[in-house]
Amino acid sequence: MPDRSALRADCGRCAGLCCVLPAFSRSADFAFDKPAGMPCPNLRADARCRIHDELVPRGFPGCVTFDCFGAGQRAVEVVFGQRPGGPPAPADLLREAPDLPGVLAALRGVHEVLWHLTEACELLHPGRLRDEVAALRAHVEEVAGAGREELVEVDVAAQRRAAGPLLERTSRALRAAVPGRLARHRGADLSGKRWRGARLRGADLRGALLLGADLRDADLRLADLLGADLRAADLRGADLTGALFLTTAQLDGARGDATTRLPAGPVPRWADGRPREDVPAHGV
Known part of the structure; x- marks a missing residue:
């Protein structure tokens, strides 16, 4: 593999x-x-x-x-x-x-x-x-x-x-395994959106602008985030378990902390609130 x-x-x-x-x-x-x-x-x-x-x-x-x-x-x-x-x-x-x-x-x-x-x-x-x-x-x-x-x-x-x-x-x-109708926000301008606690499990957020969006405690499990702009988005307490096609760079531009649940793969600088030995630090 x-x-x-x-x-x-x-x-x-x-x-x-x-x-x-x-x-x-x-x-x-x-x-x-x-x-x-x-x-x-x-x-x-x-x-x-x-x-x-x-x-x-x-x-x-x-x-x-x-x-x-x-x-x-x-x-x-x-x-x-x-x-x-x-x-x-x-x-x-x-x-x-x-x-x-x-x-x-x-x-x-x-x-x-x-x-x-x-x-x-x-x-x-x-x-x-x-x-x-x-x-x-x-x-x-x-x-x-x-x-x-x-x-x-x-x-x-x-x-x-x-x-x-x-x-x-x-x-x-x-995302077919997610029950219910899946939200579609592909390419949408959602800058500053107040989505605290929102149910976005399996949502299509591919290419969406989420600049400064409030996503605290949001359910983003299995959401497709390919190319989504998360700069300054607040992800504290959000559940990104299994989120699809998310990169470290996207997360580095967002705000998160130890309460943010992350998918396997990308590890932002703020993960766990401390440096990660398994992730090289950029420029140091």
């Missing part, structure tokens, strides 16, 4: 690529402008963030909610032949490998697809649908294992389109 351990960001095996390669603009997510390819001023010489513990109060919530799905360490170690214990500085890597931004972007997109396909494999019972998901997952893993020249040509959107129908069928199959 495939697992998602290789799809978790491990910054100790990377080289601060997410702090160098992308551009970002001054906004609610970032406190200043940074052009692509220039190291963030907060990036130390050892490729660690000097304000990691203060990212949100210092104006960088966008850094908190970013997840490379393990693409960073794969790019450094596998694609560029580097190993833990001394990857070159990001700027040096970029000079040596100008195709690095394209490789990282492709790997991040493909790894995100792999995250969801692997979850589907974990949740489905043996049968035709699971076999189809497993076959596509194996194909996408082959794509992720390609060389530099092939990776920069990968059509990530096509990989997502191929996975979409299978993830949709997986969602329907798993």
Whole structure:
């Protein structure tokens, strides 16, 4: 059975690529402008963030909610032949490998697809649908294992389109066990929604905007949350047991605590109110 351990960001095996390669603009997510390819001023010489513990109060919530799905360490170690214990500085890597931004972007997109396909494999019972998901997952893993020249040509959107129908069928199959009529809020703007204690078990919330929504004590068991925007949503006391296609980045943007019941797989920074030894800390 495939697992998602290789799809978790491990910054100790990377080289601060997410702090160098992308551009970002001054906004609610970032406190200043940074052009692509220039190291963030907060990036130390050892490729660690000097304000990691203060990212949100210092104006960088966008850094908190970013997840490379393990693409960073794969790019450094596998694609560029580097190993833990001394990857070159990001700027040096970029000079040596100008195709690095394209490789990282492709790997991040493909790894995100792999995250969801692997979850589907974990949740489905043996049968035709699971076999189809497993076959596509194996194909996408082959794509992720390609060389530099092939990776920069990968059509990530096509990989997502191929996975979409299978993830949709997986969602329907798993949520079919929920009794009663299932709520449908796919793609809805539910920003600021007051849903404390709401019964949303098995709900279709795929792509919904839940910015700042009050979901305290809500029942979100088996809800489909693929692509839902949970930034600043209050999940304290909410039950997300078995919630589908939820990522660590989505949860990191939300507010939760030890009373939030989580699905297997994603582990946000606020889980249990203390650091988790089994989850690498971003940028430290």
